[in-house]
Amino acid sequence: MVNIGDVARAAGVARSTASYALTGKRAVSDEVRMRVRQAAMELGYTPNAGARALATSRSNVIGLLAQFLPDEFAPAMLQYLQGVTDTARDLGYDILLSSDADGRSALKRITDSRMVDGVVLLNVAEDDDRLPVLRAALQPGALVGLPRDCTGVDVFDLDFEEAGRAMVEHLARLGHRELILVSQPEHVVERGGAYVWRLQNAALEAAAAKGLTLHTVFGAATQPDIGRDLNALLDAHPGATGLLLNNEAAAAALPTVLRARDIDVPADLSVIGRYSDEFARTFSLPYSSIESAPDRLGRMAVRQLVRRIEKQVPESDPYVVRFVHPELVDRGSTAAPTASRQ
Amino acid sequence: MVNIGDVARAAGVARSTASYALTGKRAVSDEVRMRVRQAAMELGYTPNAGARALATSRSNVIGLLAQFLPDEFAPAMLQYLQGVTDTARDLGYDILLSSDADGRSALKRITDSRMVDGVVLLNVAEDDDRLPVLRAALQPGALVGLPRDCTGVDVFDLDFEEAGRAMVEHLARLGHRELILVSQPEHVVERGGAYVWRLQNAALEAAAAKGLTLHTVFGAATQPDIGRDLNALLDAHPGATGLLLNNEAAAAALPTVLRARDIDVPADLSVIGRYSDEFARTFSLPYSSIESAPDRLGRMAVRQLVRRIEKQVPESDPYVVRFVHPELVDRGSTAAPTASRQ
DNA sequence: TCGAAAGGTCGAACCGGTTCGACACGTCGA
DNA sequence: TCGACGTGTCGAACCGGTTCGACCTTTCGA
Numbered sequence: 026m027v028n029i030g031d032v033a034r035a036a037g038v039a040r041s042t043a044s045y046a047l048t049g050k051r052a053v054s055d056e057v058r059m060r061v062r063q064a065a066m067e068l069g070y071t072p073n074a075g076a077r078a079l080a081t082s083r084s085n086v087i088g089l090l091a092q093f094l095p096d097e098f099a100p101a102m103l104q105y106l107q108g109v110t111d112t113a114r115d116l117g118y119d120i121l122l123s124s125d126a127d128g129r130s131a132l133k134r135i136t137d138s139r140m141v142d143g144v145v146l147l148n149v150a151e152d153d154d155r156l157p158v159l160r161a162a163l164q165p166g167a168l169v170g171l172p173r174d175c176t177g178v179d180v181f182d183l184d185f186e187e188a189g190r191a192m193v194e195h196l197a198r199l200g201h202r203e204l205i206l207v208s209q210p211e212h213v214v215e216r217g218g219a220y221v222w223r224l225q226n227a228a229l230e231a232a233a234a235k236g237l238t239l240h241t242v243f244g245a246a247t248q249p250d251i252g253r254d255l256n257a258l259l260d261a262h263p264g265a266t267g268l269l270l271n272n273e274a275a276a277a278a279l280p281t282v283l284r285a286r287d288i289d290v291p292a293d294l295s296v297i298g299r300y301s302d303e304f305a306r307t308f309s310l311p312y313s314s315i316e317s318a319p320d321r322l323g324r325m326a327v328r329q330l331v332r333r334i335e336k337q338v339p340e341s342d343p344y345v346v347r348f349v350h351p352e353l354v355d356r357g358s359t360a361a362p363t364a365s366r367q
Numbered sequence: 368m369v370n371i372g373d374v375a376r377a378a379g380v381a382r383s384t385a386s387y388a389l390t391g392k393r394a395v396s397d398e399v400r401m402r403v404r405q406a407a408m409e410l411g412y413t414p415n416a417g418a419r420a421l422a423t424s425r426s427n428v429i430g431l432l433a434q435f436l437p438d439e440f441a442p443a444m445l446q447y448l449q450g451v452t453d454t455a456r457d458l459g460y461d462i463l464l465s466s467d468a469d470g471r472s473a474l475k476r477i478t479d480s481r482m483v484d485g486v487v488l489l490n491v492a493e494d495d496d497r498l499p500v501l502r503a504a505l506q507p508g509a510l511v512g513l514p515r516d517c518t519g520v521d522v523f524d525l526d527f528e529e530a531g532r533a534m535v536e537h538l539a540r541l542g543h544r545e546l547i548l549v550s551q552p553e554h555v556v557e558r559g560g561a562y563v564w565r566l567q568n569a570a571l572e573a574a575a576a577k578g579l580t581l582h583t584v585f586g587a588a589t590q591p592d593i594g595r596d597l598n599a600l601l602d603a604h605p606g607a608t609g610l611l612l613n614n615e616a617a618a619a620a621l622p623t624v625l626r627a628r629d630i631d632v633p634a635d636l637s638v639i640g641r642y643s644d645e646f647a648r649t650f651s652l653p654y655s656s657i658e659s660a661p662d663r664l665g666r667m668a669v670r671q672l673v674r675r676i677e678k679q680v681p682e683s684d685p686y687v688v689r690f691v692h693p694e695l696v697d698r699g700s701t702a703a704p705t706a707s708r709q
Numbered sequence: 710t711c712g713a714a715a716g717g718t719c720g721a722a723c724c725g726g727t728t729c730g731a732c733a734c735g736t737c738g739a
Numbered sequence: 740t741c742g743a744c745g746t747g748t749c750g751a752a753c754c755g756g757t758t759c760g761a762c763c764t765t766t767c768g769a
Contacts, residue, residue, distance in 0.1 A: 078417030721761105
């Protein structure tokens with residue numbers, strides 16, 4: 026394997042000069058720079074990542090801690106991955122992906138061994154047990170998902186409270202009086218998925234303020250359970266004319282359920298979901314939805330993380346908690362309610 | 368940051384002895400081993416990955432080259448990722464994930480810089496342009512997907528030919544005479560997705576051998592186009608009583624299409640897909656299918672790759688091309704045909 | 710009783726980069 | 740004409756591990 030010494034020799038300069046010529050960290054004469062570049066080219070030189078990391082204490086790698094949980098809906102995860110990897114690549118970083126179920130030890134190993142310059146945590150729970158490990162690490166971290174305690178990290182999340190309000194108010198304006206909200210399974214909440222509560226509580230408050238009835242329920246995250254749940258719900262609340270979904274599996278299962286019951290959207294029932302546009306296309310979902318923007322969140326997290334890594338933010342710059350404003354994508358699945366659903 | 372020198376000093380031994388005590392590469396007295404371990408523990412020592420990689424020329428990282436292509440169906444990809452990351456972790460390796468659209472340069476950078484000990488390529492095309500780069504690299508590689516030229520790499524793929532035969536023969540046994548096969552979009556083929564042809568040609572041969580009619584067509588990979596395609600197909604071939612799907616998007620869209628046309632499965636139409644069981648659950652697809660086993664393929668690729676990296680295979684051991692046998696998962700979507708579909 | 714072998718430890722070199730201080734020029738102003 | 744300064748290059752040290760050969764004990768067999 027060709028190293029920088031070979032390049033230097035071929036160019037007739039010292040190792041240090043070759044390094045300066047290639048990294049540009051010190052002035053080098055045009056002539057020498059050319060010779061070194063030429064030699065590097067011809068020999069097919071690529072710097073050894075380990076050696077460079079050792080010398081600079083920078084690896085140009087970002088750790089990505091995802092968790093592939095059986096009770097969260099898988100396809101949504103891929104969009105986070107994509108947003109993160111694409112952005113990292115644009116900024117000159119590689120991605121070390123960990124899907125270890127034990128996020129704590131994976132995070133500790135990755136940061137302590139200096140394999141990465143910083144870390145993005147996906148799917149952050151309210152009391153995420155990875156956070157103490159992250160704070161003890163020397164590398165900066167960016168989160169997707171809002172924990173209770175945001176000190177020492179940059180945080181990005183959808184504004185789930187605004188999302189809950191927007192859903193309810195949209196249907197209230199159309200004249201609906203009784204709504205159903207289907208959330209993620211209860212153990213997502215128990216595990217600390219506070220976004221479920223944030224949306225639900227805001228929705229309940231908005232409903233109370235407008236004098237609406239809002240039934241809330243936790244749905245399953247898998248087929249065929251979620252289908253049963255939806256049927257049971259529609260049976261239990263025949264007067265409800267609006268359905269809000271904060272549960273991707275429910276959204277994916279809904280078309281089949283509604284067709285079987287011969288319920289027409291939006292004539293018989295108005296529906297609003299909370300998922301990404303790409304998700305809607307993949308499952309050909311015809312429902313208006315709050316855009317959950319996973320790619321944007323991934324992108325924002327990486328951008329800010331890189332700014333921290335490269336110290337482009339002044340030390341005084343405080344840590345950031347930034348909420349993405351939920352946009353309602355109109356797919357025509359809401360309308361004024363008819364007198365009764367049946 | 369605490370390094371091995373600190374540990375050695377705390378334990379009262381030389382740096383080299385501390386290294387031997389921790390790695391076990393030379394005999395060390397029990398007493399010293401204990402002292403060193405104790406010191407490492409108390410100081411919270413973690414070896415610096417860059418330094419170790421530099422010294423050993425081993426990084427304990429596997430490169431994973433995926434491509435998130437807009438014309439392939441995203442949710443299937445996640446299962447490969449999961450199979451690969453889980454297996455790698457079990458074997459003590461981390462995953463460097465690249466989703467760079469330019470796989471060639473990403474692969475070259477990753478291997479030349481010795482960031483990784485080996486590479487797994489997903490979604491390998493028949494004439495994959497990453498293969499020359501991989502062969503020029505010093506690290507071993509394992510492929511998921513069958514290229515034309517398999518020299519110098521280990522290859523794992525579903526036996527698509529057997530899959531095509533199995534689909535046709537299964538329906539032939541039930542008495543079907545006219546079938547439709549919906550494949551991936553044509554530009555997947557143009558890009559070198561030979562598995563489309565492998566399945567299709569084997570299906571055509573099997574159909575010819577049994578005297579069946581088999582209509583083949585390339586479907587779209589996205590909604591709503593694939594829905595239109597399916598409707599057009601069913602219009603064009605009213606006599607067909609069996610539908611074979613080698614196109615995930617088509618499978619996902621089919622329930623809606625069939626319900627709208629009031630076609631009952633399997634009474635009016637028998638259906639067999641080619642996708643994973645997890646995929647079937649996610650989309651609640653009621654169709655029998657050839658299991659595509661992405662997690663198994665990912666696992667096999669990593670296992671073999673690690674064997675090569677760790678030289679557990681004798682040099683004489685030839686490179687492997689291994690096909691996963693397609694299992695038909697019966698979900699009750701096939702039956703003897705009725706006289707006519709209409 | 711002596712020598713060889715085995716077991717355990719140490720110091721030094723090495724992996725391949727980066728970076729610091731020193732130095733050799735040439736240029737410019739006083 | 741001299742010194743200060745800026746520019747470009749070099750050698751050496753360093754990052755933090757691993758590994759090789761040498762050396763010192765101890766043990767064992769002849």
